[in-house]
Amino acid sequence: MTPEDFADIVADAALSPTVHNVQPTLWRRIDAGTVAVLQAEGRTLPVGDPTGRDVAASHGSAVEGFLIAAGARGLAFVAEAGEDGEIARLRATGSASPDPLAPVLRTRRTWRGKFAESPAPGVLETLTATAPDLTVLSEADDIAAVAALNDVASLKGFRDHGFRRELLAWMRLSRGHPLWAVDGLNAEAMGMSGMEAFGAGIVLRPRVFETLDRLGMAGALTGEAAVVRSAAAVALFHRPADEPPFDTGRRWHRVWLEMARLGLSAAPMTVLADDPEAEAALAMRFGRPAGTRLVTVFRLGLPIGDLPAPARRSVDDLIV
Structure with missing residues (x-):
């Protein structure tokens, strides 16, 4: 994974949903096959999420986005326990086939307005x-x-x-x-x-x-x-x-x-x-x-x- 690959994958992972869209996840490329996942300072919700559960779920969402985006580029990663205060570590394990969900990673949006007619049957x-x-x-x-x-x-x-x-x-x-x-x-x-x-x-x-x-x-x-x-x-x-x-x-x-x-x-x-x-x-x-x-x-x-x-x-x- 080159630095350019890494930046492109992070850009796609950044589209992942997070609580209140606070985007609490930071990324560090340790080497070509290792990424550290970190907590961004100040991007928590002490009142609405006092236990940190929703922010932790937001990190998981972002990591899943990273893995899908990496797979779309033929790169397989696994999520492991973090070190030294990290949220997680992602390690390359070889090549990968694109995830079936990869095509909608960039197009998924939250829709909070009214809805139109019913979806197609089935x-x-x-x-x-x-x-x-x-x-x-x-x-x-x-x-x-x-x-x-x-x-x-x-x-x-x-x-x-x-x-x-x-x-x-x-x-x-x-x-x-x-x-x-x-x-x-x-x-x-x-x-x-x-x-x-x-x-x-x-x-x-x-x-x-x-x-x-x-x-x-x-x-x-x-x-x-x-x-x-x-x-x-x-x-x-x-x-x-x-x-x-x-x-x-x-x-x-x-x-x-x-x-x-x-x-x-x-x-x-x-x-x-x-x-x-x-x-x-x-x-x-x-x-x-x-x-x-x-x-x-x-x-x-x-x-x-x-x-x-x-x-x-x-x-x-x-x-x-």
Whole structure:
């Protein structure tokens, strides 16, 4: 692996999904066959992710992206335990054939807007067959129930001032923001119009949100039930309860790429897994496979309009 190969692979791996698009992974080429995976300083979520589980899963997602991108160039790597504070080490093991998911590694996007007409017949059945860790729900009543739970759980999260402040720090509500195209959640990626983004910046401010909440208006402003109900399906993603978050993140990325390979766009609703009451309600209604935990819930379907451009850090910032 030449330095040029390494930079190209990192550029593709950088397109991997990460929590709040914080992009916490750095890369160091130790030699032609060894790469160290590192944690970027300051790219954690102390309030929303106090145990570091979501950031660890984000590292796993990025590593899976690296392995897929390397395989597309005929290079096989394996992930091993890190050394001296590293997240992991990647070691070359020889040549590789391209992963079937490689063609959508660069084109997968999060779609947080409303969805268009239903996908082609058989697509959801194929997804269910290829991803046994997904419970795919396509009945309107089931989707509506998930939408209602998501709104309740989201409002509870927004009521936490620390969480709201941390989220705002990663939101890019104006194209004039210097990090609009770099990281975090910009208004385009969140499916917001310019007016909606301007309003969000006001509504989520301290005291403003609390006032609106006391008036019973906050839920209507933060809810997204209509968007969720427009989805062709929602998919509950369960993984073994004792699985390391890094490994969960690798699988999370692959599941998302499977959706993209079938022509579906998706957005995660992780608050449904983070909120104990919402998670319990989902388990009561839809079941939970024995020995598993709910990682997230995806809403999925066909987007209306073009997918947003990715906001990503430069390769120079990611290689150390």
